[in-house]
Amino acid sequence: MRTFETVLAQIEQRIAADGLTVGDRLPGERQLAEQLRVSRSSVREALRVLETLGVVSSQVGRGPDAGAVLISRPDGTLADLLRLNLGLTTMSAREVLDTRLMIERWSAARVTAAPAAMTEALAAMDVAGSPEEFVTHDIAFHVALTDAAGNRLLSAVLRALRDALVSNAVEAVRRLGHTGDLQADHRRIHTAIEAGAAEEAVEAVTAHLARAYPGLSPSHNVF
Amino acid sequence: MRTFETVLAQIEQRIAADGLTVGDRLPGERQLAEQLRVSRSSVREALRVLETLGVVSSQVGRGPDAGAVLISRPDGTLADLLRLNLGLTTMSAREVLDTRLMIERWSAARVTAAPAAMTEALAAMDVAGSPEEFVTHDIAFHVALTDAAGNRLLSAVLRALRDALVSNAVEAVRRLGHTGDLQADHRRIHTAIEAGAAEEAVEAVTAHLARAYPGLSPSHNVF
DNA sequence: GAACGGTGTATGGTCTGACCATATTTGGTC
DNA sequence: GACCAAATATGGTCAGACCATACACCGTTC
Known part of the structure; x- marks a missing residue:
């Protein structure tokens, strides 16, 4: 399994475990990379997938709205279908x-x-x-x-x-x-x-x- | 527009212009990066999106089947596909x-x-x-x-x-x-x-x- | 000549470290 | 208190390196 796929799974689990809802913010790319012990590249690839699935939206800058913002719960959406592409x-x-x-x-x-x-x-x-x-x-x-x-x-x-x-x-x-x-x-x-x-x-x-x-x-x- | 998005557009245009069909192979990541004058990272992020959309599948190795293989023509534009997936x-x-x-x-x-x-x-x-x-x-x-x-x-x-x-x-x-x-x-x-x-x-x-x-x-x- | 096997090599996968652009935060100045 | 400039955190991008994999090539063997 490729690294970004494990990152994807971890982020997903984190969303469920922490009970994140629409509007909540994920940790920054660097922080996520450090926590998961992977490179920032892998984190970014995972975020790109989540973005494509319509789960998060990335915002630059520094404020509380910056970073990867959850715009849809990953359950019960077309994301389930598209995830099949990734096995x-x-x-x-x-x-x-x-x-x-x-x-x-x-x-x-x-x-x-x-x-x-x-x-x-x-x-x-x-x-x-x-x-x-x-x-x-x-x-x-x-x-x-x-x-x-x-x-x-x-x-x-x-x-x-x-x-x-x-x-x-x-x-x-x-x-x-x-x-x-x-x-x-x-x-x-x-x-x-x-x-x-x-x-x-x-x-x-x-x-x-x-x-x-x-x-x-x-x-x-x-x- | 982010770099990987322009890469997406270029790849999409290339598929249409070259008349690529299912089973055909895209250029390698390094070659694509050089041609489009972008980094390999940006190319990879674009490929990850295409993979999520079910358009290509990446294979490692060296043979003619290696690389990003087209597994589905993006009928319509990629933008349409993304819209379909999102909303x-x-x-x-x-x-x-x-x-x-x-x-x-x-x-x-x-x-x-x-x-x-x-x-x-x-x-x-x-x-x-x-x-x-x-x-x-x-x-x-x-x-x-x-x-x-x-x-x-x-x-x-x-x-x-x-x-x-x-x-x-x-x-x-x-x-x-x-x-x-x-x-x-x-x-x-x-x-x-x-x-x-x-x-x-x-x-x-x-x-x-x-x-x-x-x-x-x-x-x-x-x- | 054909079958086998080792080596070369191109490819995707990953990581590191750096720099840039942007937008907020911070803190000093008036 | 209002305003402006510097510090800072964030995503975006890049260059270069190394690894694992799997085919391609070529020499060896029969």
Whole structure:
């Protein structure tokens, strides 16, 4: 784990332990670095992440408002989702699968023409020279499908799950021993969408995810 | 504007200008710093932001996969992405409603006993002395339902939408002029869940959200 | 020629120490 | 008491160094 990630965790814990609320101020960068026994660079990288997550806002100067000010409690916000990009949260395969089924079935039912990114990813998987390369385009394929459905929030959620998608895809390729079945699934999804066959597209997505998450597949109908 | 922010803008422009796609690699930190005439620290802070946004992933080592690898095109500008992550103010009612329907219908279909928090919220709404108080417990009711379904990721998404839920609920109460219809919906949902009537619970949730988001309600079936 | 193994090297990760810009605090002056 | 200037604390930035890692390269061996 990189240093700034441990700093992130410590700051988070500190916020919870000290009961800091919106408007409160974090210790200065130098003080934080000394307390956590890390360099100021690492503290700054952590603060940049927190800033990106909308948790703190940095102010220069000297007054009581200077420093990293808490502008949002780190719990219960989109921060939870974005933190997934950094691998700070562990999600079960069950949770990831259910969420993917929900988002990707919904997307497949609504997208009526395959976006260019999806078609390109399909072709790239055909000529992938390694499992890693295949998986990269695999994820791109699914993200492109979701993006095409036009709900930015759902797209953001799927992107936030990227690490979980990658590790599962790598595991699936290793287990299957080849990528043929997965690619056949992709082609079926692509064809159905191009044909405007919503119901078939949804079924294809469902079958594909069932193959990618064996042992977990349930009926996913919500009436 | 801070240096790392200009670096962000330059990287964003470079991705667009060079037509970089998923899997492509950005120049190394040292090279980037030299090209942009900034320190490596500033480049690193920018990369940390991009990583948090899920745009790049850093890999150590020496191979062609080392360095900052593009894992997602920043569709739209980075500023848009940041805004999306911070405020959700750009989120349309349509996107929020679709996401809520997805999550809450799914939850309603799976929860077979109303959790205490849900029952308490229902009672609290009955005795609420102001629209604000009503809305607070209203949100708690929906969050409790989702929490009971046991998928932390979906719970996080709904919580992330909290601000949007509040503003919509306030608007709904103002428009209706009373809270009776909304509360009747809540009671119907609660009763169905207590009775283990999954199908009825899903239908009740759907009807409730249709009332809360008038003019937007579609059929939401995904086969 | 192919397979193996050690070394070189480029990369991200981290640290140190310094200086700058800014804004408040402090304290002296009128 | 009001005002102004110096001291100071803070974030922002930079330069340079070293480490760990993982591929690239090249010689050795079979």
